[in-house]
Amino acid sequence: MEKAVRQRRAPDQTPPIDPVAPVDPVAPAEGSSTDGVEASALPELEDRAWLHHANDFAHTSFWAVARRLPRLVREAIALAWATSRRDTAASIGLNVAAGAMTTLGLLATTGVLRELFAAGPTPDRIRGALPALALTAAAVLAKGGLTIAAGWAQARLTPQINYQVELRLFEATTAVDLAAFDDAGFAEEMDRARERGVTEAAWIVDHTVNLITGLVGVLATAAAVTVIQPLLLPCLLLAAVPEAATAVKIARRQYLEMLARINRRRRMSMLANLMANRHTAAEVRAYQMRDFLLGEYRRMMATETRAHLRLVRTQTRTRVLGTSAAGLATFGVYAVLAGLLLTGMVALAAAATALIALQSARSNLGIAVFATNALYEDALYYQDYRDFLDRALSRIGPCGDQPIDGFDAIELDGVSLCYPDTDSPAVDEVSLTVHRGQVVALVGENGSGKSTLAKLIAGLYRPTGGVIRWDNVDTAELDPRQTGAHVAVLTQDWWKFPFTAGQNIRVGRHNRAAGGPSVQDAARAAAAHDMIMDLPFGYDTLLDREFKDGHDLSGGQWQRLVAARGLYRDAPLLICDEPSAALDARAEHSLFQHLRRRPDRAVVLITHRLANVRHADQIFVMERGRLVQRGTHDELIAADGLYRELFDLQASGYLGGAAEDAPTPR
Numbered sequence: 088m089e090k091a092v093r094q095r096r097a098p099d100q101t102p103p104i105d106p107v108a109p110v111d112p113v114a115p116a117e118g119s120s121t122d123g124v125e126a127s128a129l130p131e132l133e134d135r136a137w138l139h140h141a142n143d144f145a146h147t148s149f150w151a152v153a154r155r156l157p158r159l160v161r162e163a164i165a166l167a168w169a170t171s172r173r174d175t176a177a178s179i180g181l182n183v184a185a186g187a188m189t190t191l192g193l194l195a196t197t198g199v200l201r202e203l204f205a206a207g208p209t210p211d212r213i214r215g216a217l218p219a220l221a222l223t224a225a226a227v228l229a230k231g232g233l234t235i236a237a238g239w240a241q242a243r244l245t246p247q248i249n250y251q252v253e254l255r256l257f258e259a260t261t262a263v264d265l266a267a268f269d270d271a272g273f274a275e276e277m278d279r280a281r282e283r284g285v286t287e288a289a290w291i292v293d294h295t296v297n298l299i300t301g302l303v304g305v306l307a308t309a310a311a312v313t314v315i316q317p318l319l320l321p322c323l324l325l326a327a328v329p330e331a332a333t334a335v336k337i338a339r340r341q342y343l344e345m346l347a348r349i350n351r352r353r354r355m356s357m358l359a360n361l362m363a364n365r366h367t368a369a370e371v372r373a374y375q376m377r378d379f380l381l382g383e384y385r386r387m388m389a390t391e392t393r394a395h396l397r398l399v400r401t402q403t404r405t406r407v408l409g410t411s412a413a414g415l416a417t418f419g420v421y422a423v424l425a426g427l428l429l430t431g432m433v434a435l436a437a438a439a440t441a442l443i444a445l446q447s448a449r450s451n452l453g454i455a456v457f458a459t460n461a462l463y464e465d466a467l468y469y470q471d472y473r474d475f476l477d478r479a480l481s482r483i484g485p486c487g488d489q490p491i492d493g494f495d496a497i498e499l500d501g502v503s504l505c506y507p508d509t510d511s512p513a514v515d516e517v518s519l520t521v522h523r524g525q526v527v528a529l530v531g532e533n534g535s536g537k538s539t540l541a542k543l544i545a546g547l548y549r550p551t552g553g554v555i556r557w558d559n560v561d562t563a564e565l566d567p568r569q570t571g572a573h574v575a576v577l578t579q580d581w582w583k584f585p586f587t588a589g590q591n592i593r594v595g596r597h598n599r600a601a602g603g604p605s606v607q608d609a610a611r612a613a614a615a616h617d618m619i620m621d622l623p624f625g626y627d628t629l630l631d632r633e634f635k636d637g638h639d640l641s642g643g644q645w646q647r648l649v650a651a652r653g654l655y656r657d658a659p660l661l662i663c664d665e666p667s668a669a670l671d672a673r674a675e676h677s678l679f680q681h682l683r684r685r686p687d688r689a690v691v692l693i694t695h696r697l698a699n700v701r702h703a704d705q706i707f708v709m710e711r712g713r714l715v716q717r718g719t720h721d722e723l724i725a726a727d728g729l730y731r732e733l734f735d736l737q738a739s740g741y742l743g744g745a746a747e748d749a750p751t752p753r
């Protein structure tokens with residue numbers, strides 16, 4: 088037999104490796120000026136609305152940032168303190184102690200130099216310097232140990248903060264009302280909080296500790312210099328200014344460049360995802376999108392590379408200028424020092440120590456400046472995270488606490504639901520009652536409001552108008568966790584949970600202590616058992632191809648599993664929204680055998696296959712959000728309305744030759 092798939096490809100069939108004309112990354116983009124390359128070459132990337140605070144930061148001066156430092160530092164320390172008092176105290180305390188060692192080391196160094204520069208025979212001078220030398224060595228050793236310990240405490244803080252902050256985020260996202268996810272503003276804030284807010288929380292603490300470390304270093308050096316000769320202090324600061332200014336400039340430009348690149352990077356990662364993704368691979372091939380995607384990617388890459396090269400150029404220029412200015416400043420300090428030495432105002436040993444202090448002050452000031460810059464930016468994004476938590480709290484509706492143990496009737500009284508940012512209600516003043524022991528069906532054309540109504544009955548949405556009562560009690564007064572425990576929902580838009588087949592069913596009621604059907608029984612009822620047993624590891628097969636030994640199912644097989652999950656939940660109210668859309672005739676038949684009337688359960692069924700609702704106790708017909716008909720199948724057929732029209736239309740498909748006679752849908 089010919090194995091077409093396994094056949095080696097003939098050389099002339101090999102697709103060209105490089106079908107897209109290469110783009111020279113250094114040449115300016117077509118129709119672009121050097122400064123506005125991105126905007127004109129890639130106009131789709133012009134919308135930067137989502138950058139939010141990045142723009143704030145870009146337009147705030149360094150001094151304005153510095154003025155806000157105390158508040159930022161307070162917030163960061165409060166966050167770290169709430170996460171781990173011990174590690175926070177250690178990070179800050181040990182850094183301060185290390186700073187004290189810097190002062191001690193510098194003072195001891197002066198002692199060493201003073202002895203070495205004194206008059207007398209060399210062996211005597213060395214002997215005289217030994218105690219100060221020992222002290223210097225001890226200070227250096229202690230400083231090294233303290234810095235390592237502080238770094239260790241700081242490194243311990245990061246994962247703990249990440250853990251706390253992420254946990255709080257997901258506690259919030261899983262607690263908010265479902266309706267919050269329909270609000271575009273909420274979804275956008277959630278993305279922002281997830282994307283940057285969470286990671287910035289750890290950075291804000293890290294940068295605060297760095298800032299403190301840098302400032303302590305500067306202060307420690309300044310203290311030592313003041314003790315040696317107060318006149319040297321202004322020289323020290325003056326010499327450090329050009330380097331600090333260069334650091335600010337470079338950091339700021341780097342940030343602005345990052346800002347301009349962010350949309351490109353997102354776009355590139357989106358394209359990369361399309362080109363290297365199992366889920367898109369088939370469509371990319373079917374539509375022969377390879378050349379198009381590679382072309383887009385190259386276009387983006389060329390702009391990206393050009394921008395990067397431009398940044399490297401300007402940064403190098405700034406560095407050259409900064410280094411020259413720093414060199415001049417250092418020369419100035421040397422000149423001042425020479426003057427002080429000549430006039431006898433500073434001893435040679437003190438002058439030599441001042442030079443060492445200069446190096447230390449420079450690097451510490453650099454650390455502090457960089458941390459200040461970064462801290463302000465972190466704080467803006469961290470604020471997003473905090474705002475999101477506040478907003479999430481406001482999206483948890485008031486909950487009743489009245490206990491409930493099941494129901495006999497669920498009554499909807501003039502219930503409406505308007506989705507956010509929509510003009511007309513998806514469900515409009517619907518009144519109906521679902522009795523335990525009954526099977527009721529919701530039918531109607533696409534978009535008529537059936538799924539929305541089902542979600543209202545399930546308690547997933549709160550009505551924006553009207554009341555839902557369980558045995559005459561307003562559900563707003565009931566404990567939602569208790570009502571929720573009585574409901575099972577087979578949604579239309581189920582998700583492929585990346586768990587094993589068994590877990591996929593068991594999550595239907597993961598905390599079940601006893602009672603209810605077993606996982607296998609539920610799977611059998613949904614015609615899923617045999618299919619699961621055929622999987623490589625049966626119920627233990629991981630249903631996610633992204634992992635080793637992971638497996639995937641067909642659409643219909645997934646739907647059987649989803650049905651098994653709903654049946655495993657074994658709730659007194661079972662809501663099935665198109666439970667058999669992807670099922671074959673046998674599986675559908677098997678499932679509907681198990682959705683039949685049971686005295687201890689109410690079933691709400693949504694389906695477009697009207698043959699499946701013939702035996703329902705009540706059928707509710709929806710049109711544009713309103714309930715337009717109700718009754719049994721026979722009553723509705725006799726009534727000659729929308730139901731009859733839809734039913735006849737569908738039935739005509741099964742009756743050969745009758746199709747032409749069928750009524751046209753309204």
Ligand SMILES: Nc1ncnc2c1ncn2[C@@H]1O[C@H](COP(=O)(O)OP(=O)(O)OP(=O)(O)O)[C@@H](O)[C@H]1O
Nearest residue numbers: 269506509513531532533534535536537538539540
């Ligand atoms: N999350 C949402 N946000 C905004 N509008 C929505 C949302 N979900 C549904 N809608 C709108 O509400 C109306 C009713 O949708 P619903 O899903 O309830 O209809 P349906 O009768 O179940 O349709 P179908 O038969 O296609 O499943 C539609 O106009 C739809 O566009």
